[in-house]
Amino acid sequence: MKPSCVNDTPAVATPCHGSPWRQAWRRLSQNRAALASLAFVALVGVACFVLPYFLPYGYVSQDRMLGPVPPCAQHWLGTDILGRDLLARLLQGGQVSLQVGLIATLVSMCIGVAYGLVAGWYSGRAGALMMHGVDVLYALPFTLFVILLTVVFGQEIGWIYVAIGAVSWLTMARIVRNQVCVLKTQPFVEASLCLGQTPLCIMTRHLLPNLAGTIIIYATLTVPSVMLTEAFISFLGLGVKAPMTSWGLLIKEGADVMEEFPWLLFFPSCLFSATLFALNFLGDGLRDALDPRSTSTQKEIKE
């Protein structure tokens, strides 16, 4: 779906002032688009998890006498067909969508990093075979498996998180593997081997910290893509179950009645798209900050 701009050069520490993380932060803080995106995502996150406590309406409290009303003073974003406050539902949906984004990303990160580490370390025939497996999996209709899993396991939210995470680790595995292949030839790895450290120890203690930047970048870029997957499943009516809601489900409900009550489609769509937009920008910004050599986006813009 999205072009995975894979850059294989590892972020080897550059001799400069301050720790690499501090430098990265300095670079990030100079990137206004990324900072604005970070602020926006943080704002949405705080709003979704804190604001519901201060709202006079719950996300399930109905007011059937009221019915659907356009945005007004009482209901800032209007209400849906059952008279439920759209703002409250939007925030609740945001909780679910953001949780999916975080948890599924975490799951995919764990699988992808572990797989990539092992495949990169044993880069002989075993590693090649593992990566061939990934190539094969890339071509598979994964969405079908997610749908199958969510349908047969009864649409539990927790299960949806895991199912989405379990099918979105491929790119991460590929990137980590490429990095490990390069890092492996560095003197510090040889030194550790000479000192008699086990491969497991080298992977976790020495390779992982060197990979942290890359992992963070691609984890950030995974968040919007898993959120998209969740929304897609919810849109098909296979995701979270009513009265629980998510952004995908809200968009679906809005699309069903868009001719009569357009605000029900408008607000969820805007918020969802804007959040995805910000997350993508943040990911690109982090890439430029943490891995200054791969200025793919910069090149694209400046050229």
Next chain:
Amino acid sequence: MLLFVFRRVVGAVPVLWVIATVVFFLVRFVPGGPFDHERTLPESVKAQLNAHYGLDRPLAAQYGQYLLNLLRGDLGPSYKYPGWAVNELVWERAQVSLELGFWGLLVAVGLGIPAGALAAMRPGSWLDRGLTGLATLGICVPTFVLGPLLVLAFALKLGWFHALGWGGAGDRVLPALALGLAFAAPVARLTRGSVLEVRSQDYMRTARAKGLGESRVYFVHGLRNALVPVVTYLGPAAAGLVSGSFVIESMFNIPGLGKLFVSSAFNREYTMICGTVLFYAVALLALNIAVDVLMVWLNPRARAGDK
């Protein structure tokens, strides 16, 4: 070249076997069977149904029979529509989905590549900025947001097309646009980036130096080489096209394979689930092989990996 295609096709067979096996056992290990939803069925009838379809036999025997049937190209009988074979039902629906996918791909490539190439002609111009901005926007607006908006604008407000259905030729326009635009955006971005990169290559200067016309340099020498990453992207994009078509089919009420798959998953229709998944897998693998062949044609150097 033929050998290359042949080897790719042979390589796809074990993949299909793995998919078939995983799906076979996945659907059977979850609670609920194909006849559990019809509550009125007495136990004895249910037992007879299970016996009729061979579902009472040991799992290993079922699996063996299933693989044998697959080898003969037989996906088994449908439980939901007695008297129908899964082959017939899947093929009937698949024609619709394949057509939708074809139009979607056409929109993605037909809009994306020209837009990207146009933007790359004068980098930094207002045209470039506009197109790049649109593409960035297009990447972030998901299919299921774009689709309803298109319907709202062109079907409900302007009344140019039907909001639902799959009847005449006009009914193809909105679904194809909704499906294709989401992929046109990344295609345009990739094309632009890669054309910009190719422009600075030595062989472009050589082509100009030997006196070729600007358009010939741009399209024959530049674009052809620039298309390699775009074509590479089309492989994974095809998988996205499948999930996109699910949304489009449900949104426009199109009788495609996606709807059949979702309903069969709900009904635990074992044969139908396996049939649809395998069909999608075959279609995707075929498309990936086609992409690889196209790559070799575009860039003979890609044959290096095929020694």
